[in-house]
Amino acid sequence: MRNASGTRERDLAGKLGISEAELIAAFTGYGTTRLAASPDRIMPAIETLGEVMALTRNPSAVHEKVGRYDNFHAGDHAAMVLAEDIDLRIFPRHWVHAFAVEKETDAGMRRSVQVFDAAGDAVHKVFLRSGSDLAAWDRLVGALATGETAQTLDVVDRVPAEAPKADPARRETLQKEWRRLTDTHQFLRLCSKLKMNRLGAYRIAGAPFVRALDPGSVSPMLEAVRDAGIEVMLFVGNRGCIQIHSGPVETLKPMGPWQNILDPGFNLHLRADHVAEVWAVEKPTQRGPAVSVEAFDQDGALIFQVFGVGKEGRDSRPAWGRIVEGLRGRADLEAAQ
Known part of the structure; x- marks a missing residue:
């Protein structure tokens, strides 16, 4: 606005x-x-x-x-909107x-x-x-309408992004429990149990669970998705809401530091220069491996995640997996593992 x-x-x-x-x-x-x-x-x-x-x-x-908007599911900790085009995860607090x-x-x-x-x-x-x-x-x-007429607002200090948090001494436990995952949503609970967070766990997990990618791989990844004509799930969120696009990527238009997706019904505006780390991640699920590409900024905050879409009769996950395998790695982070 x-x-x-x-x-x-x-x-x-x-x-x-x-x-x-x-x-x-x-x-x-x-x-x-x-x-x-x-x-x-x-x-x-x-x-x-x-x-x-x-x-x-x-x-x-x-x-x-x-x-x-349709199909709203209320919840004290987490709520959802599960409509055909509007797909949200909401954190009411x-x-x-x-x-x-x-x-x-x-x-x-x-x-x-x-x-x-x-x-x-x-x-x-x-x-x-x-x-x-x-x-x-x-x-x-x-x-x-609440009826409040004050033109001032009480706000609190912004909570900074949590820095990467890991315990290398618990790496084997992380790997053992990672293999036992049956749903991607179990991953953050695992991190919490081990006193880690998402990026910290990625930094120590190693192969075959994660692979550090070149930060410049984001645009080639989007271009490959576009060229292959496959469908992906693209997540962008903050502490209070995550919004998901499920479908193809058709029109890419870089403008200065921005990489833009400009499709009918879906736009993404990404500050490519904010991307500091990118990880290819594989988590086991009951439906097979969930492969994602996840980007983080210099403070360790998650910028976006991309997964392949698995639909009966139109499963983009194998093609998505090949795209991820072809992305260039980042040698310094891989060596640190």
Whole structure:
């Protein structure tokens, strides 16, 4: 979202030394309405809007999907939206501030629901499109408005990314337990049990579980997916929301430091220059090996993950596996293992 000068709100907030949520809140009563932030209330209301654009980002990647919200599954720790095009994993404790924003642009009025965490960083945004239901929008704002009129917002200090955490003395235990995995979701529980985190575990696991890739392999990987015409699952998230695209990658357009996917219904904007480490990872599951490419920034924060899509009658995983095998390794990290 841009202001009148064409600067994105997030960038303008940074220049002002405040969070994006504080900047949005400053316009309360002038296009901004404070909303209840609970996904249990927001998601059912968004389902009534029809076709919208969902946006989830972190400092290095912006993931945009067009579709309809549906099939919301509530949960205190984790919730989900499992619609045909909109696929989200939601962590409600980070949904702290929410706003309905109406902003006049050169293209007309732009309406959005914007959710932020306790530090005022964006967690998830929903933008109405030309075919969205405006009557449903009015009902959403009326039902979720908190009545708060303050143009200031209390935020906390941003929690920095957790540095890579590993215990080389427990490497054999990590490898032994890794072989026993039956689902990718078990991996983070394993890391927690061993007092490690994702990147720390990757750095010590070694073959055949992980392979360090050249940080410059991201664009060749996306180009190979495009050229092979296969489907992938591409995850981008933050502490409060993970958004997933399942499908092909068709149009790549690099622009300066950005690598962009510009497809109908799906856009990705990736700061390729933020990528510090890339790992090819293989985890056993009941459906066979789950192979992923995962990118991290210089602070150890996860930027994105890509998996092959396995669908009955149209399984892209073998072709995806061949693409990953062909990516160039990074000798210094491999030698450190």
